[in-house]
Amino acid sequence: MPGGHYQVRSPKPRHSIYSLTDSSDVGPEEEEVDDVTPRLTPLEKLTTDMCKDETTIKELIIGRRVGFYKVRGEIGCGTFSRVKLAFHALTKDKVALKILDKTRLDSQAHRLLSREIHSMESLQHPNVVQLYEVVETPSRLYLVLEYAGGGDLHNHICSEGKLSDSASKITFAQVLSAIKYMHNMNVIHRDLKAENVLFTSSGCLKVADFGFSKRVSNRSDALDTFCGSPPYAAPELFKDESYLGPPVDVWAMGVLLFFMVTGTMPFRADTMGKLRRSIIEGAFTVPPWVPGPCQRLIKGILKPVPAERYAIDQMLGCDWLLPVEFPWVLFPSEPASPVGSLLDSEGLDEEEEEEVRSSLEELGFTTEHLRNNHLKDSRSPVTGVHRILLHRARKRRGCDSLPVVRGMVRDPKREGLRAYRGLRHTSKLCVVS
Ligand code: ADE
Numbered sequence: 001m002p003g004g005h006y007q008v009r010s011p012k013p014r015h016s017i018y019s020l021t022d023s024s025d026v027g028p029e030e031e032e033v034d035d036v037t038p039r040l041t042p043l044e045k046l047t048t049d050m051c052k053d054e055t056t057i058k059e060l061i062i063g064r065r066v067g068f069y070k071v072r073g074e075i076g077c078g079t080f081s082r083v084k085l086a087f088h089a090l091t092k093d094k095v096a097l098k099i100l101d102k103t104r105l106d107s108q109a110h111r112l113l114s115r116e117i118h119s120m121e122s123l124q125h126p127n128v129v130q131l132y133e134v135v136e137t138p139s140r141l142y143l144v145l146e147y148a149g150g151g152d153l154h155n156h157i158c159s160e161g162k163l164s165d166s167a168s169k170i171t172f173a174q175v176l177s178a179i180k181y182m183h184n185m186n187v188i189h190r191d192l193k194a195e196n197v198l199f200t201s202s203g204c205l206k207v208a209d210f211g212f213s214k215r216v217s218n219r220s221d222a223l224d225t226f227c228g229s230p231p232y233a234a235p236e237l238f239k240d241e242s243y244l245g246p247p248v249d250v251w252a253m254g255v256l257l258f259f260m261v262t263g264t265m266p267f268r269a270d271t272m273g274k275l276r277r278s279i280i281e282g283a284f285t286v287p288p289w290v291p292g293p294c295q296r297l298i299k300g301i302l303k304p305v306p307a308e309r310y311a312i313d314q315m316l317g318c319d320w321l322l323p324v325e326f327p328w329v330l331f332p333s334e335p336a337s338p339v340g341s342l343l344d345s346e347g348l349d350e351e352e353e354e355e356v357r358s359s360l361e362e363l364g365f366t367t368e369h370l371r372n373n374h375l376k377d378s379r380s381p382v383t384g385v386h387r388i389l390l391h392r393a394r395k396r397r398g399c400d401s402l403p404v405v406r407g408m409v410r411d412p413k414r415e416g417l418r419a420y421r422g423l424r425h426t427s428k429l430c431v432v433s
Helices: 042-052 054-062 107-121 153-160 165-184 245-262 272-281 292-301 312-316 350-363 367-372 381-396
Strands: 069-077 081-088 094-101 131-136 140-146 197-199 205-207 225-228 428-431
Touching: 042 054, 042 350, 069 094, 081 381, 107 131, 107 140, 131 381, 153 197, 153 245, 165 205, 165 245, 165 312, 245 292, 245 312, 292 312, 350 381, 367 381
Parallel strands: none
Antiparallel strands: 069 081, 081 094, 094 140, 131 140, 197 205, 225 428
């Protein structure tokens, strides 16, 4: 790492020992050359502080800093992890830091964690929480994630009631876009639920938590692990059989859609046995006031037989979503090249590339840093800063803008149906056979 002492930028122009001026021409004031140490770049200053500055070193030891990130308060927690807000020390961008205590993870949790990282590394989409970097210490693993500060869909509906028809369209269209993309990238989420649907402060939806996800070599691969939250689980998951990944995510989308438009869950029961039975029977009732096109979509999705269930493209083409316009042409849901291509610089347009390169340069990253780092290794801080800056450039170009409902009329009285006030759903995992 580069060393040296930090110097505050001098307002004086730098004219120093490197000047070509003959010293005999230099008057006495000009001989007061006090700024001979090269000015440090922000990167040099940070890396020097991380090695030499007592406060910074102490912060690194007590976990107030992790790699290039300054850690703030807790914003969430799960079975094996906590999530804290953090800032990149150089770019100042907010990130969500998912913290895992390695000493508490058994071999299965380790396997799931590797899958989570493996799945997320391949994904880059406006409606999927992005993985920026992975930082590992002897006792902990940190996933540095895109920050979505607008809360989650479950809390939103529990506190504000069901969504209006147009808000449901806008929300569901974004989930659909994310899942279509994931499936095209051969990633099955397996834990889709309102708690894992986050919003940014500008209202853009981000599907999160890939802890139960699986990257398959082929979408028709059979899976055999029960994952997810029981109220969102497809009927085939309750049978001791293998299952196909995509229809399981589709079913969970049906439950999610029902929850959005009614504020209640389609399958409710006071015991797991009864819940299982009602899901297997596919016994649910859509309230009559739900618009017909939306009712038809829900019924097309919540079909107990996976082969009869709507496929993603049927959902995209349904009448209910006809008035929805997706804004991002920049992010095709079908990548031209295989998995991972969207994280390569190949996917960048020239303007974005220039913007990112110049920001990296300002921070002190040299072409050498970039050459030595292929920007694919999630465990490199260079990859982290590159992905953050790239994401920022894309956001500036509107990749986080919301779909538009053509001919949308704002719903002035959003009925606050409070019927569903259930606890947050916990996800489970158990291996079948
Ligand atoms: N909680 C869990 N993941 C999060 C994220 N990416 N942003 C904000 N809060 C979160």
